[in-house]
Amino acid sequence: MKYFIALFTLCTSFLSYAGGDGDLIGNGAGLAEHNFYYSIQKIPNIINQCFQSHLCALSPAQKEVIQKIQTIAINNADNAELLHFISGRDNPGFFNDGQDGEVRLAKTSFIPGAKIFINLDLVYNSGQLAITLLQSTSLLIHELGHQAGVRSHGELDLLASKIAVFLERDLQKSKVHLEDFPLEFYSQNFKNPLAQTDSSLTFRGKRFDLKKIINQSIKCQRKRIVSIGYSLSNLHWERPIYNTRSDLVTIALKAWVKLFCLDSNEAIWREDRDLTLILNFKKVEYPDGRDRPVLLDYFAKSL
Numbered sequence: 111m112k113y114f115i116a117l118f119t120l121c122t123s124f125l126s127y128a129g130g131d132g133d134l135i136g137n138g139a140g141l142a143e144h145n146f147y148y149s150i151q152k153i154p155n156i157i158n159q160c161f162q163s164h165l166c167a168l169s170p171a172q173k174e175v176i177q178k179i180q181t182i183a184i185n186n187a188d189n190a191e192l193l194h195f196i197s198g199r200d201n202p203g204f205f206n207d208g209q210d211g212e213v214r215l216a217k218t219s220f221i222p223g224a225k226i227f228i229n230l231d232l233v234y235n236s237g238q239l240a241i242t243l244l245q246s247t248s249l250l251i252h253e254l255g256h257q258a259g260v261r262s263h264g265e266l267d268l269l270a271s272k273i274a275v276f277l278e279r280d281l282q283k284s285k286v287h288l289e290d291f292p293l294e295f296y297s298q299n300f301k302n303p304l305a306q307t308d309s310s311l312t313f314r315g316k317r318f319d320l321k322k323i324i325n326q327s328i329k330c331q332r333k334r335i336v337s338i339g340y341s342l343s344n345l346h347w348e349r350p351i352y353n354t355r356s357d358l359v360t361i362a363l364k365a366w367v368k369l370f371c372l373d374s375n376e377a378i379w380r381e382d383r384d385l386t387l388i389l390n391f392k393k394v395e396y397p398d399g400r401d402r403p404v405l406l407d408y409f410a411k412s413l
């Protein structure tokens with residue numbers, strides 16, 4: 111038993127500080143898992159941005175830990191064995207702390223790249239998502255901190271909270287409902303003009319990473335000038351367009367783009383664009399006889 115305690119550490123406390131909207135996103139089966147997989151991909155760049163910003167305000171000791179966390183996140187970005195989602199109720203005792211008997215949210219060991227177990231009973235509440243994207247990111251930073259050798263939960267809570275506050279400052283969200291299903295666009299800007307916004311979309315239990323298609327749509331005007339970074343603002347949804355004959359629904363999101371371009375003399379220019387993200391859905395009849403929209407495809411253009 112002594113050996114077990116030395117190997118694993120159980121964590122719970124991040125929920126008390128992490129920011130976010132506190133909102134429950136309906137029909138969340140799978141969305142919590144998607145958020146964790148999305149977060150692990152984004153953590154290396156988030157840490158880069160934090161390092162370059164005075165807003166992150168990390169102490170020298172925290173910088174040392176966060177660099178180790180970044181290395182572990184990079185080395186495990188494609189590690190399919192890193193994240194494990196398990197019901198604490200179905201596995202009695204697995205998430206319990208022997209000292210106080212309380213059920214914990216996550217469990218990992220002090221070895222870089224070791225499995226991180228996440229308690230499914232606590233990331234969903236009656237089938238609805240009970241944890242925000244920022245909280246997923248914070249929890250993973252905390253758990254990777256243990257893998258980087260830090261034993262103190264409090265120390266890691268403080269570190270993860272600094273990053274959560276840094277991210278929340280420039281996180282924008284815009285939500286509409288399509289046939290009663292929430293459709294939400296996320297844009298994580300960074301103050302650094304050389305950074306590209308992280309954009310994603312959630313719909314019916316999935317998170318779609320839109321960064322690549324948005325990056326490809328945003329170009330500087332003149333040839334031989336390359337885009338080096340951009341941020342989005344003024345996110346707004348247009349009314350859905352229904353095509354009753356084909357059961358198709360199209361909905362567009364618009365945003366302003368502040369784009370930074372680098373010319374051949376290494377001068378940086380600012381250009382403004384209007385981004386349009388177009389999403390096509392098809393209504394599909396499910397076995398219960400109810401029609402539900404399914405996301406067919408999406409593309410971005412900017413003018």
Ligand SMILES: [Zn+2]
Nearest residue numbers: 119120121263
């Ligand atoms: Zn911990």
